[in-house]
Amino acid sequence: MTIPSPTIVYIVDDDAEIRRSSWFMLSAAGLSPRVFAGGADFLEELPHLTLGAVLLDLHMPDVSGFDVLQAITARNAAFPVIVVTGFSDVSAAVRAMKLGAIDFIEKPYVDDELITLIESAVARCKDADQAQECRRAAERKLALLAPREREVLELMLAGLPNKLIAHRLQVSSRTVEMHRAKLMSRLDLPNFSAAIRLAIAAGMDLRASLEA
Template sequence: MPESQAITHVPRPIVYIVDDDATVRRSTWFMLSAAGFQPRAFAGGADFLDALPELAVGAVLLDLQMPEVGGFDVLQAVMRSDAAFPVIVVTGFGGVSGAVKAMKLGAVDFIEKPYVEDALIAVIESALVASRGADEAKQRRRAAQRKLEQLTPRERDVLELMVAGLPNKLIAYRLQISNRTVEMHRASMMDRLGQSSFSGAIRLAITAGLDPLPAEQA
């Protein structure tokens, strides 16, 4: 087939349905399949978490009210995973307080049961769009964190105080070491991080979410 006539197959967005109600799972599966998504259903939180490490990234439609492993437990586990799964929580009528709590934990949106197709599709599409940038940011953060994990405890102390804005002389005073020792730790730290400039090391630390030591503490 000529290149100009080649057919490009665009993967359908994946949506994981996590709900202990078999009727809801079935109806939602058919609804999403008809709308062009690639749905996969799980009968409960435990089943989903067992499969999570092997799952491709996709949106998660998560019922909050489930026995045993509940929705909040699942949400927290998803937020701890390396991949950025956009989570939409499903609540019963009037369950706004639970939805607010879930969004504080990292859910991107919520929808109330019973939901209609148009509303469900809209919230999933919005979550998928928002997740693309979040996934890239999370990958950058994890890459930076892995680099910081290579540092010795003392090198990390030096970096934290650098991020807090302290010059070498004050870092030495705070850590009760010599200025020359600070310079040695700093050079070793920069080498481990693969950075040739002070600003590069600071940017990497900020990307990793490093909490600097307060300037008044060692």
């Protein structure tokens, strides 16, 4: 299966207002959105759906976004999934991407940012060679980090605040802040969301972080 043009985007969210606003925004951008009121509705239709991108809210009642991701993976469906998380919900974003999500976006999101993520997700899905080059580029970036900076990054990805990172590494909170600033500068990243994407793109083993 290949993703048709215009790109179909399946909006899976239990919030009616978000479904409505997302539908209008994606339609205006020239995409072809279709809405689902929850994970169960989407999974019921999944075997019959044309390949497209999925904008998936993680925190839904009954069938959560995590359940949907697991079902997509179990069926070997090649839908590029962008998950919607709460602000600074680091552990949820990392868990979702370990389950197969291509990217994530935090609420409230900017329209242009979402369109860019969808276009990027679809492009990566179409070009496996490009995906491999992205991984190699991300690995080269992470290799620039000093060992202590990488430790701090891994603990940040686990969702630990500076105080707990300091306790874990037996250093001061001020030292953690310095390492955090240095690693963000060294990696030339604008924000922590970008750090998560880089770590996932590089295939960083996050199991230890998730268990921290």
